[in-house]
Amino acid sequence: CSSFLDVEPTDRYTDDNYWETEERVVASLNGVYASLLHNGLYGGTTPLYFENLSPNAYRYQGDYNLVAQGQHNANTALFYTVWQGAYQGIGRANNLLANIGKVEMDESRRKRYTAEAKFLRAVFYFPLWNLFGGAPLILDATNDATQSNLPRNTAEEIYTQLLRDLNEAIPDLPASYGANEKGRATSGAALAFKARILLYARQWEEAAKTAKEVIDANNYQLFPDYRGLFYLENEGNEEVIFDVQFKFPEFTHGFDINLDQYNNIGPLPNLVNDYYDREGKNIGQSNLYDPAKPYENRDPRLQATVIVKGSLFKGAVVTEGQYPRTGYGQKKYTVFKDDIPAATIPDGQSELNYILLRYADVLLMYAEAQNEAYGPDQSVYNALQQIRSRIGMPGLSTSLSQDELRREIRHERRIELAGEGLYYYDIRRWGIAQEVLNGDIYNDKGQRIDTRRFDPQRDNLWPIPAIAIQENPALAQNPGYGN
Amino acid sequence: QQTKPLINSTLSGKVQDAHTGEAVAGATLTLEGTTHRATSDGNGRFNFVTGQKFPYTLIASYVGYKTVKLVVNSSDIVVQLEPDLNELEDVVVVGYGTQKKSTLTGAVATVDSKFLSNRPITNSTQALQGANGVYVNQNKGRPGAEGNTIRIRGVGTLNNNNPLVLVDGIEYPLSEVNPNDIESISVLKDAASAAIYGNRAANGVILVKTKTGQKGQFQVDYNIYVGSQRSTFKPDVVSNAIQYMEGKNRALTNEGKPAEYGTELLDEYRNGTDPFIYPNTNWFDVMYRNAPIQEHNLRLSGGGEKTTFSLSFGYLNQDGVLIATDAKKYTLNSNVQSDLNSWLKIGANLAGTFWNDRESAYTADEGNGEGGIMGLLYRGLPMQVPYAQDGSYADQWVRVPGHNFFRNPLALSYEGFRRNHRYRTLANVFAEVKLPLNLTYKITAAANIFFGREKYAYPQISLTNPKTGVVTPMGNIPARGVKQIATEGVNLTNFHTLNFTRQFGDHSVNALAGFSMERFDDSDFDAYNQGYLGNELNELDAGSTAPAVGGTSSQSRLQSYFGRINYSFRDKYIFEANVRYDGSSRFANGKRWGLFPSFSGAWRLNRENFLAEASWIDNLKLRASWGQLGNQNIPLYSYVNAISLGNNYSFNNNVVPGTAIIQLADPSISWEKTTMTNIGVDFDILQGKLAFQLDLFDKTTSEILRQVNVPAQVGNLTGPFRNIGKVSNKGIEVSLAYQDAIGDFRYRVGGNLAYLKNEVLDVKGNIYYDGVTIIRKGDPISAFYGLQSAGIFQNEAEIEQHAFQAANTRPGDIRYVDQNQDGIVDNNDRIVIGNSIPKYTYGFTLSGSYKNVDLDLFFQGVADVDTYANGNLAFPYRNGAGVTNEWLTDSWTPENPGARLPILTTSSGYPQNFLTSDFWIKDASYLRLKNIQLAYSLPGAWLERLHIRRFKVFVNAQNYLTFTDFKLGDPERNLTRANMIDYPNYKSITAGVNLTL
Missing domain, CATH: 2.60.40.1120 (Carboxypeptidase-like, regulatory domain)
Known part of the structure; x- marks a missing residue:
């Protein structure tokens, strides 16, 4: 009589009947990619909002402002969201890696799927290494009985695993995919990501070597139009090494409304004033700079990145007060054209891919690592010149010292990658965060709008989220933070 | 011849x-x-x-x-x-049968149709308010979707605490029953009465009996009332724009930030005369209204020697107190019973309900980011107006950070819609056969069928800037489109009972055996489309782009065997035993079956010889019971380790299917078990004038099913349901009623009081946090958990001396107690700061009648309970929202150091004063006059001439008087909901007529 009570779910697979076909392995791998869209990683507006933690931009409220003000603590929700996103992706990658061996399939494809999962696992472990400075290192299928109480591993242990995963992935990944699979991990993506990690870890020789492998493979080149690089119609262009894929209406974010109407990233004069004039001179020393027309004759990347008063945007002249937070708006990563009127795109209906790794970044990584490892050489100038040529900026003087060149590389990196959420990582690894993140910040009229604090003893790392410690008291807190 | x-x-x-x-x-x-x-x-x-x-x-x-x-x-x-005040011979509906009130051994609370008559009850759950030991909390009042929580004897489990509701023996939602069709309600509170419902009975069982016809008479009843409702509460919001802006500037200055509104703008506003450009809008005045309500009920009933019938129709038309919300309800109930011959009786009950309700597509129930239309209302600002000069919907022109888009709530109320059509039918047939040897066999088969069709029409709306005249589309609302959701539920029940009743001299025996099978099939289907050419057409086919579909189905089943033996000796010593053996498909094979026994006894002392002389005692009965109950109410397939579909991704704009494990499951789970002991006394004296009842209960729920948190490091998975712990509810319920007459004046006063102590006995060493509440050993379930405040810092020196709170702590900030004295205030300093389950619930009725005039009052109250309020308007200037007046007048300044509130800041820009702390815990006790009714019945002599049996006119006021210290909202709220944006409760005044022919 118990057969009356036998009822099976009809809308899901179970652990017992799932791992049977290659099709399901691929679906499971797709599910790992889907974790890239988690709000703590590259979903929502998260990757861009990292700008607000840097001297590039200002968010007038919320968690990003608290961090910038040095008022954050272990309860600040941002940290837990990132922590959750990272471990969601790690868990999914681990489940795939633990089960892929059960399914019969072509061995080369098994290797490729495994390599994709390892690349993604490295992407997910990255914040746990860089931002939290170490966290439990978990590589097996999700299991609450064995994994719930694990304490933190050191940053070094995570770092070792990041490199191991990427090194194992690189040989098994293809250099490119067909049109229907574009967006999957490539060997170039794994190499470029490895270069970024080595650069952040100040492993200059290795970083230079790895970046050079990407360059020498000759699979990527700079997209001719710096602004157009971020247009919807140019998604997946020749400069893109790895991008997080969005598509309306299924997979969306809110870049357009948050950048334009909400002005939630307010570029700061500190960034705007850092753009050189057209001749490559600091505006303090410029012959072209006119304080009455401060945005003319500047590095073209300024107006490709920042919306300034009096310029044309969305087919209309930008008025005073249109971007009230700092006087500036961020243009990069909006889909709007300067000369074409456009309606508001509601929150959660934007679909432009977020570029996690692009070729210009690799060139800059190479330049920086090569200069740090070996001092100025022609290959460094060549790399920089490629980037400057694209936007018609003159070349650098080739007689710079290592220090002078370092300053130029750092400046170039800030300007080229402004608005992409990377500068926060740079100022921390360069050890200059306490210089550039302490003190008052101002709007375009020179009025103070806020005060920032950065404690180098504490703020180079984020606190382990209070909720994570609450759920697993074995997690030790970072120095300077309460629970 | x-x-x-x-x-x-x-x-x-x-x-x-x-x-x-x-x-x-x-x-x-x-x-x-x-x-x-x-x-x-x-x-x-x-x-x-x-x-x-x-x-x-x-x-x-x-x-x-x-x-x-x-x-x-x-x-x-x-x-x-002569009227009989004594209710002892009344018959009470119990599980699979009836019993005389005088011989009950369990704890059963009853509500009869007289108590319910003429109250403007729009939802039958309100009918339970006033039943002893039952706590009904009406936390919102949207027509057709009122939020009523029913708790019987406290909160026993950590998950679903809703009681089992059976209408004429069939599981059916109480809210779908027409209150006018209710003959009686029994609430089975203790294990002895509820155990016959086994693994669904742990939260108590509510039995509803619907009206049937009377033999030998034909009767027509027509009841009507009409009335008006308004919201019980409006926040004391700052509606003066200058005060709002100056206050915001002050708040930002206090935070060390520049002012938001320049003197230029303030001067312009001060001198402005056009009320569309320079308004001072109170959005609650715009969005709330006095709303009409009316209800009609017609019932035809009667019967001959062998057959009785009842046929009723109901119609409710209720407008909501929030604009552009309304509901209509149509009900039909037909009931036929016939004695076909001396041994066979058959009957059928067919009931149908059709609800049709409407609200904004920006629904209050689902959020939409800001909590829907109610959320937007709580963000309304004085500088915004509903309409521009030309009568078109207005935009805002003063830009407010955090509030960059004006989603005009009035426009969103009138344009587009969410319409919900719900059809529910209960078809219930039975046959009763008298067999030899005093046996009666009864078979019942029933179908409870639900079909719902919900439609959202998301509008596109243009807004006119009242200052510039520029017209722009409203920003950041869902794209124009239509979503339609079809929901279907079929619940089939079949049960068989065999009853034996026999009197052997002084011994009477009643035995019952039964078997039942139930299956529940649910499914849903939804579709969405965009690409509409206007707001007028709202069929799915009228759209052209971005179509999307979804749908799923599920099943669950129950199989049960049950029995009861009741023995009584001279109606003096009564013993009863119940047992149910229950199998549920919600658990894995091998974990499905459970046995739920109960035993009870009663001793009617007044039947003893030593009390034979005490004729003033009508009834003195001691009752005791012990039993076990179950609870299986967790989501279906919770024991299955599932791989979820729909974790998709896209490559180069091609969507690909993705799967993932997103939730852990524990295949070893089984139902939770509640063990309850009950001791009671019934004492009735003076020919029914005074009635007293006392019950003490001890209810322990073990193997509690709880969705446990798993640390995020384990794949950030949702935790599994597990049998984790033990919770105790101990309580006392007392009721006392006195009735008498002084000449033509008859009166009755009655009251009941329940005390409840809730404690978590064991959660296997775990602590479960859920936002601002905690579940851990030794505390009540879901106790509020946060920092303890100790006044307000008055100067820098006090801050220096105190434990570190935040880098920018300043005078005027809340001082928190450093519980562990480690010099830093953080999460480790949290303690239990409040209690979300009322310790005392009480109610009382006062009734009087003089000749043809009746007056009835019903009060309900709760005491010793807290709530935590945050969010828009509970906290000031939250993310561009408004502020209440007290923040401008009673917040800390150096000149006003004794102020009640801390220094004025924006709550989103300055979190340290808005951490979860006892500073924001509020006492949620209240006493409310739920209902007052005055009625006049036309004298019999007049009626006779008119050939009318009864003609009664009445006026009724509901929720009109409330005593409470809670100032931020209606105290009858969902106490663990932190924000204040539920659809408002309403108070009503209605007048009506009861006519019987």
Whole structure:
């Protein structure tokens, strides 16, 4: 009589009947990619909002402002969201890696799927290494009985695993995919990501070597139009090494409304004033700079990145007060054209891919690592010149010292990658965060709008989220933070 | 020619109420020693062919009156019936049967139709308010979707605490029953009465009996009321734009930030005269309204010797107190029962309800980011107006950070819609067969069928800037489109019972055995489309782009065996045992079956010889019971380790299917078990004038099913349901009622009080946090958990001396207690700061009548309970939202150091004063006059002339008076909901007529 009570779910697979076909392995791998869209990683507006933690931009409220003000603590929700996103992706990658061996399939494809999962696992472990400075290192299928109480591993242990995963992935990944699979991990993506990690870890020789492998493979080149690089119609262009894929209406974010109407990233004069004039001179020393027309004759990347008063945007002249937070708006990563009127795109209906790794970044990584490892050489100038040529900026003087060149590389990196959420990582690894993140910040009229604090003893790392410690008291807190 | 019988006297006369002289319809008249009977008609008249010779003894009886015997000598007599105050002989509905109130061994609370009559009850769950030991909390008042929480004897489990509701024996939502069709409600509170419902009974069982016809009379009842409702509460919001802006500037200055509104703008606003450009809008005045309500009910009932029937129709038309919300309800209930012959009785009950409600597509129930239309209302600002000069919907022109887009709530209310159509049908048929050996077999088969169709029409709206005249589309609302959701649920029930009743001298035995099978099939289907050319057409086919579909189905089943034996000796010693053996598909094979026994006994002391002299005692009964109950109420397939579909991704804009494990499951879970002991006393004296009841209960729920948190490091998975712990609810329930008459003035006062102590006994060493509440050993379930405040810092020196709170702590900030004295205030300093389950719930009724006038009052209250309020308007200037007046007048400044509130800041820009702390815990106790009713019945003499049995007019006020210290909202709220943006509760005044023909 118990057969009356036998009822099976009809809308899901179970652990017992799932791992049977290659099709399901691929679906499971797709599910790992889907974790890239988690709000703590590259979903929502998260990757861009990292700008607000840097001297590039200002968010007038919320968690990003608290961090910038040095008022954050272990309860600040941002940290837990990132922590959750990272471990969601790690868990999914681990489940795939633990089960892929059960399914019969072509061995080369098994290797490729495994390599994709390892690349993604490295992407997910990255914040746990860089931002939290170490966290439990978990590589097996999700299991609450064995994994719930694990304490933190050191940053070094995570770092070792990041490199191991990427090194194992690189040989098994293809250099490119067909049109229907574009967006999957490539060997170039794994190499470029490895270069970024080595650069952040100040492993200059290795970083230079790895970046050079990407360059020498000759699979990527700079997209001719710096602004157009971020247009919807140019998604997946020749400069893109790895991008997080969005598509309306299924997979969306809110870049357009948050950048334009909400002005939630307010570029700061500190960034705007850092753009050189057209001749490559600091505006303090410029012959072209006119304080009455401060945005003319500047590095073209300024107006490709920042919306300034009096310029044309969305087919209309930008008025005073249109971007009230700092006087500036961020243009990069909006889909709007300067000369074409456009309606508001509601929150959660934007679909432009977020570029996690692009070729210009690799060139800059190479330049920086090569200069740090070996001092100025022609290959460094060549790399920089490629980037400057694209936007018609003159070349650098080739007689710079290592220090002078370092300053130029750092400046170039800030300007080229402004608005992409990377500068926060740079100022921390360069050890200059306490210089550039302490003190008052101002709007375009020179009025103070806020005060920032950065404690180098504490703020180079984020606190382990209070909720994570609450759920697993074995997690030790970072120095300077309460629970 | 027919021969007339030799003796054939005819008796006619009238039955009337001895006090009021009102005709009593439906009274039964019999001659002693014969089976002849007659029934009085609508005017109390009867005509009786007796076949007997005068004199003889006539017995007249009617429910609610004392039975009289009188010797009759001649025809046309008046029979005076004395009202019977004693309710002991009333019959109470219990599981799979009925029992006399006097011989009950368990704890059962009842509500009868008299208590419910004429209250403007829009939802039958409100009918339970006032039943002893039952706590009904109406936390929102949207027509058609009122939020009513029912708790019987506290909160026993950590998950679903809703009781099992059975209508005429079939599981059915209480909210779908027409209150006018309710004959009685029984609430089975203790294990003895509820155990026969096994693994669904742990939260208590509510049995609803619907009305049936009376033999021998045809009756038409028509009830109508009409009235008006308004919200019970409006926040004390700053609606003066200058005050709002100056206050915001002050808040930002206090935070060390520049002012938001320049003197230029403030001056312009001060001097502005155009009320569309320079408004001072109170959005609650714009969005709330006085809303009409009306309800009609028509019931035709009656019966002959063998068959009775009842047929009723109901119509409710209720507008919401929030603009552009309304609901209509149509109900039908038909009930037929027939004694086909001496051994077979059959019956059928067919009930149908159709609800049709409407609200904004920006629904209050689902959020939409800001909590829907109510969320937007709580963000309304004085500088915003609903309409521009030309009558078009207005945009805002003063830009407010955090509030960059004005989603005009009035426009979103009137344009587009969410319409919900719900059809529910209950078809219930039974056959009862009298078998030899005093056995009765009954088979019942029923189908409870639900179909819902919900449609969202998301509009596109243009807004006019009242200052510039520029027209722009409203920003950041869902794209214009249509979403339609079809939901279907079928619940089939089949049960068989075999009943045995026999009296052996002083011994009476009643036994029941039964078997039941139930299956529940649910499915849903939804579709969405965009690409509409306007807001007018809202069919899915009228759109053209971005279509999307979804749908799924699920099943669950129950199989049960049950039995009961009731033995009584001279109605003095009563014993009862119940058992149910229950299998549920919600658990894995091998974990499905459970046995739920109960035992109870009662001793009626007044039947003992030593109390035989005490004739003033009607009833003195001691009751005791022990039993076990189950709870299986967790989501389906919770034991299955599932791989979820729909974790998709896209490559180069091609969507690909993705799967992932997103939730852990524990295949070893089983139902939770509640063990309850109950001891009670019933004491009725003075011929029913005084009634007293006391119950003590001890209810322990073990193997509690709880979705446990798993640390995020384990794949950030949702935790599994597990049998984790033990919770105790101990309580006392007392009720006392007194009724009497002074001449023509009759009165009744009654009250009940329940005390409840809730404690988590064991959660296997774990602590479960859920936002601002905590579940851990030794505390009540879901106790509020946060920092303890110790006043407000007055100066820098005090801050210096105190433990570190935040880098920018300043005078005017809340001082928190450093519980562990480690010099830093953080999460480790949290303690239990409040209690979300009321310790005391109480209610009382006051009724009086003088001749034809009745006055009834019903109060309900809770005491010793807290709530935590945050969010827009509970906290100031949250993310561009408004502020309440007290923040501008009673917040800390150096000049006002004794202020109640800390220094004025924006809550989103300055979190340290808005951490979860006892500073924001509020006492949520209240006492509310739920209902007051004044009625006048037309005198019998007038009615007779009009050939009407009853004509009563009444006025009724609901929720009109509330005593509470809670100032941020209606205290009758969902106490663990932190924000204040539920659809408002309403108070109403209605007037109506009861007419019986």
